Amino acid sequence: xxxxxxxxxxxxxxxxxxxxxxxxxxxxxxxxxxxxxxxxxxxxxxxxxxxxxxxxxxxxxxxxxxxxxxxxxxxxxxxxxxxxxxxxxxxxxxxxxxxxxxxxxxxxxxxxxxxxxxxxxxxxxxxxxxxxxxxxxxxxxxxxxxxxxxxxxxxxxxxxxxxxxxxxxxxxxxxxxxxx
Numbered sequence: 001x002x003x004x005x006x007x008x009x010x011x012x013x014x015x016x017x018x019x020x021x022x023x024x025x026x027x028x029x030x031x032x033x034x035x036x037x038x039x040x041x042x043x044x045x046x047x048x049x050x051x052x053x054x055x056x057x058x059x060x061x062x063x064x065x066x067x068x069x070x071x072x073x074x075x076x077x078x079x080x081x082x083x084x085x086x087x088x089x090x091x092x093x094x095x096x097x098x099x100x101x102x103x104x105x106x107x108x109x110x111x112x113x114x115x116x117x118x119x120x121x122x123x124x125x126x127x128x129x130x131x132x133x134x135x136x137x138x139x140x141x142x143x144x145x146x147x148x149x150x151x152x153x154x155x156x157x158x159x160x161x162x163x164x165x166x167x168x169x170x171x172x173x174x175x176x177x178x179x180x
Contacts (some may be wrong), residue, residue, distance in 0.1 A: 029082065030080055030081060030082045030087060030116070030119070031080070031081050032078050032079070032080055032081075032119070032120065032123050033078060033079050033081055034076065034077070034078055035077050035078060035079040035089070036077075037067055037070055037071050037077055041084075041085075041086050042079055042086055042089070043067055045079075045086045045089065045106070045108075046066070046067050046070070046089070046104070046106075047066075047067070049064060049089075049104065049106045050062075050064050050066050056141065056143060056145055057141060057143075057172055058172070061170050061172040061173060063139050063167075063173070064103075064104065065091070065103055065104060070091060070103070070104060074093060074094035075091055075092070075093045075094070075103070076091060076092045076127070077089065077090075077091040077104070078090055078091070078120065078123065078124070080107075080116055080119065080120055082111075085108075086108070087107065087108045087111045087116055088105075088106060088107040088108060088111065088116040088117060088119075088120050089104055089105070089106050089120070090102065090103070090104060090105045090106075090120040090121065090123070090124050091103040091104040091124075092124055092127060092128055092131075094133075095137075095164075095165050097132070098132070098133055098134045098135060099133060099134075099135045099136075099137065099164075099165075100128050100131070100133040100135070100136055100137075101136070101137050101138060101139075101164075101165065102121070102124055102136060102137070102138040103138075105117060105120060105121065105138075105149065107120075112148075113148075117149075117152055118152065118155075118156075121152065121153070121156055122156070124136075125156065125180065128180055129180045133180055134179060134180050135177060135178070135179055135180065136158075136177065136178055136180055137161065137164045137165075137175065137176065137177040137178075138153065138158065138175070138176050138177075139163075139167055139173050139174070139175050140153070140173070140174055140176070141172060141173060141174070142171065142172055142173060142174045143172065146174075150174065150176075153176050154176075156178070157178045158176035158177060158178045159176060159177060159178065160174060160175065160176055161175050161176060161177040162175065163175050164177065
């Protein structure tokens with residue numbers, strides 16, 4: 001898999017990587033790129049993500065980061081590109097020298113259950129190890145809407161845990177973690 005750094009809204013040039021086969025399609029010929037979050041396409045994709053989370057979860061229980069927060073220190077953000085189209089994304093937020101958090105996992109609705117999310121999560125886990133982290137945690141919703149995400153995280157070895165970092169107990173959130 002080739003990872004490229006995208007520094008503007010132009011389509012990045014890189015060798016495509018092969019995804020994994022899923023029951024409903026392929027995540028073939030897509031690439032994962034480090035994204036500086038300056039392009040209009042990713043801005044729209046993330047705005048849709050935040051709006052969707054707010055339609056499901058009250059503001060006090062929404063933990064999705066907006067574009068400006070994702071540009072903050074200690075966050076690495078990747079876009080999954082199919083040609084010039086963003087079809088998924090994910091981020092890694094440094095909590096401390098050994099602990100990081102998975103943030104902003106999203107797949108384009110038309111590409112859900114095609115392997116994009118698995119490819120992105122596998123990439124985040126690999127990158128977290130490469131960066132020297134020994135623990136990876138995340139927060140996601142407890143509602144039925146989030147059940148596919150919870151199953152994905154469990155498939156990759158995440159287990160339920162108590163709130164971590166600055167999170168507090170919330171009946172609308174669940175927390176998962178795994179060692180690396």
